[in-house]
Amino acid sequence: MEKRDLLFFCSMCRDKSAEEIEKIKCTIPHMVKEYKRGEHIAYQGDKVQYLIMLIKGKVKTEIVSNSGLTLPMEEVQAPYPLAAAFLFADDNCFPVDVVALQDCEVLYISKDSVEAQIAKCPGFLRGFMAFNANRMQYISERLKIFAQKGIKAKIVYYILSREQNGEFNFERSIVSLAEYFGVERPSLSRAISEMVRDGIITFQNGKGKVLDFDAMENLLL
């Protein structure tokens, strides 16, 4: 194993130098498995017994209903942990099927080894926690956006959570923002245009200013 697991241990044990990571690699028992394109890496309902790291390739996850229908969920690029949050959950089952989209390599570390490593190495704990916490933070943020009813409310929420002195920068294209909001691009475009027309904000090239904070607040209800 070479550079790719450096990435792995960088994310899981981030306060170590490369040399120290070398040592750690030797001290954590692990397995590596390879999967061909199209193979299942895990099935929904499987127990998550290992910390599972996708170290090479790309996978997709999908929900499988009891009647065999599949609902695509998301695609994951290496390097990335799979179901890391569920290793310690009460219901520690894969919530999805995991299928290789390319030839993949997957690294497994048993739960016991993870716990042992956590006890030994605070950095590993921090890395693991930070990963889960960051993911949680991201998901929470998205949930708050989704919970806003109406496109304008989402826009207002998004702007208010990042404006400084009334100025804001979307940091995304309209296309990706629409996707992030879960709405259609023309709908988002129209909503922004209307807010500009109504004198609530200015907007150009992803940047803008808030002109009427009261109107903004009303849009949140």
Added chain:
Amino acid sequence: MEKRDLLFFCSMCRDKSAEEIEKIKCTIPHMVKEYKRGEHIAYQGDKVQYLIMLIKGKVKTEIVSNSGLTLPMEEVQAPYPLAAAFLFADDNCFPVDVVALQDCEVLYISKDSVEAQIAKCPGFLRGFMAFNANRMQYISERLKIFAQKGIKAKIVYYILSREQNGEFNFERSIVSLAEYFGVERPSLSRAISEMVRDGIITFQNGKGKVLDFDAMENLLL
């Protein structure tokens, strides 16, 4: 919010009563502070330096924009941890203001003490992880529902993730399901009626059967 697994992060302790929790307080270094109704327990942007447990009372959380507008987020009843996921996040700041709705008691355990306890007591680790994992699971599930475009798609998703042999039970009232989906009750009611009319499902008193799986699948697109 799921209160069922509250909290006390020692899995050995999770089913303990308030009295038994008293003992645990003795084995981990900690502080207890009291807050009057209306006082701020934490401000958005504060560093999360402690594992913070609301052990008595009720609080509300709200986002505060840079310009002073507040967006209410959620209410939390004791006992429940506050911002537990953020203790180890890279950006370990409170994402919200926390304000006491009643007189409250709050317990603080320093990050170091938490790490020490985790190293000492695998049960504590499991409890902490399980709490975060369960919360993540809950939030992920809601996010998946929200991500479904259109009420019928949400219904289909909800049904497919819990049907057995084509039979399902909502386990909730229409009112609370509408809230869970983030839609209005009459809209949900109408959508269900239409699906019944179209021969896709049967439905009565919160229970029903899937009649046409193909039609269900089509509604997910």
Added chain:
DNA sequence: TCAACGGCGTAACAAATGTTACACTAAAAA
């Protein structure tokens, strides 16, 4: 018994959003 209430279905209409299509621009590729 009756009144009050909450949960539910339904309908008519209003409002928001999706859909589709087209035009314009800037940047990248040919």
Added chain:
DNA sequence: TTTTTAGTGTAACATTTGTTACGCCGTTGA
């Protein structure tokens, strides 16, 4: 240079969802 491509705004129309109001039913409590 010209052509292509991606990103964007806009419009007209279709569809979905929200809003409001009403009636029905079962439960609760006076």
